[in-house]
Amino acid sequence: MPINGATKDGNHHAAGKGGTSLSLRGSKALTPFSPYIQAVNDAKADQWSPTNPDGYFLMATAESVLSFDLIHEKIRNCREVPATVGLYGNFRGGERLRNAIARMMQRTFMGVEVNPSHICISSGVTAVLDLFFFAACNPGEGCLIPAPYFPAFDNDMAIRNEVIPIPVQPGNTQTYIPTAAEMEDAVVEAAKQGINARMLLITNPGNPLGTLYPEATLKELLLWAVNRGLHVLSDEIYANSKFGVSVDEFVSLEKVASNAVKENLLSAELVAELVHTAYGMSKDFGMNGFRVGCLHTKSKDLLEFWQNMGMFAAVSNDTQHALAIMLEDELFVDSYVAENNRRLKNSYELLTRSLEMAKLKYMPACAAMFCWLDLRTLLTESTFKAEVCLWKEILDECRIVLTPGEACHYAEPGYFRVCYASMPPNQLQMACNRLAKFVEKKRRKRKAPEIACQQD
Ligand SMILES: Cc1ncc(COP(=O)(O)O)c(C=O)c1O
Incomplete structure (x- = not known):
């Protein structure tokens, strides 16, 4: 057998266990670090827009769109290209x-x-x-x-x-x-x-x-x-x-x-x-x-x-x-930071008002762009299997992608990370409405017999 697994006809045999020619470390990186990442990638290709009203709201990515208009305007005016950049x-x-x-x-x-x-x-x-x-x-x-x-x-x-x-x-x-x-x-x-x-x-x-x-x-x-x-x-x-x-x-x-x-x-x-x-x-x-x-x-x-x-x-x-x-431009930086914080506060308050109206519990936040949502009461049992089921229901029924607590290595099932800055406030309101409707339906169903969650 020639070196590197090449056969007589010059083709290469797949070397790794799962039929990959990559190294052990390369093949370990073939799958995303957490299963929810696949849903993030799928949702990215089918996001909500005025022409796609059933599209997904992506709330699992730590991304803020709230103030990019300010940065966009500024950075365009900072684009000089000195000869040394090459x-x-x-x-x-x-x-x-x-x-x-x-x-x-x-x-x-x-x-x-x-x-x-x-x-x-x-x-x-x-x-x-x-x-x-x-x-x-x-x-x-x-x-x-x-x-x-x-x-x-x-x-x-x-x-x-x-x-x-x-x-x-x-x-x-x-x-x-x-x-x-x-x-x-x-x-x-x-x-x-x-x-x-x-x-x-x-x-x-x-x-x-x-x-x-x-x-x-x-x-x-x-x-x-x-x-x-x-x-x-x-x-x-x-x-x-x-x-x-x-x-x-x-x-x-x-x-x-x-x-x-x-x-x-x-x-x-x-x-x-x-x-x-x-x-x-x-x-x-x-x-x-x-x-x-x-x-x-x-x-x-x-x-x-x-x-x-x-x-x-x-x-x-x-x-x-x-x-x-x-x-x-220190004046710009200071006014940007102040305005960005005002916008973050506005979105955070919009989210938490909706959560309170839906009688959902969350950990009060004061910084960054996340809210730690406590959906333990919606689990069928206190297991990560039940957490995945709930996460998938929210994905399929609300078309909202959240980060499950298990991916954050939290030991108790039932928590989810919500990123509320990844969309403008009007879309955030729509996402909150979808979630509130889902929770209401779920609570109503609770009174009816449980249907087992299908995990694929
Ligand atoms: C705590 C923390 N560290 C690091 C990163 C990575 O950020 P960057 O885009 O700079 O790689 C993130 C992104 O979500 C983060 O939340």
């Missing part, structure tokens, strides 16, 4: 954009001085996480993540980098606020299974909850993780989307770490090596398609690593240039 740039990001992003982060949410030389720019936070996991963790090591969490993290860590996600369930199911003791238990449990926990990943403001971590919680988790020698990465991609009333103010992990150093609770060297923050343009600025994200780190090794490996996920110089010009 050349390779710095693979940690060009100086002008690193300066502009650093200044914007410092001014708008980080609360500490941000040195542009600590910024690494890549094509979205997805790419930032991919490179980070590659650099910081060995294959087979674990990453602690408070659950419920953003489903695509599984893609970034497990599928791309063979890092094992360790979801940590909240002891407090009212606030979902994690504790260091819960993290410690998870580390011990993972070790029993031969998994070495290497890092902690937190998302603040949260996806899928749309809530903020109290400063005291951030401090508790930070001190615990750093003293245990773990990397801590805070994904703050929603840091400029805060619109609601909450007991807690948003505080960046960088600020908490800087205070811990000032109070002599942690050494500056350890913090520089182990504490990192991710930010991106996809959410707060509704610029998913531009593919721009960044890592803030003081780790010399990580910065050096990015200089070499950043090329795999570099942002085009053309995009960098336009974005830098946009972010340098």
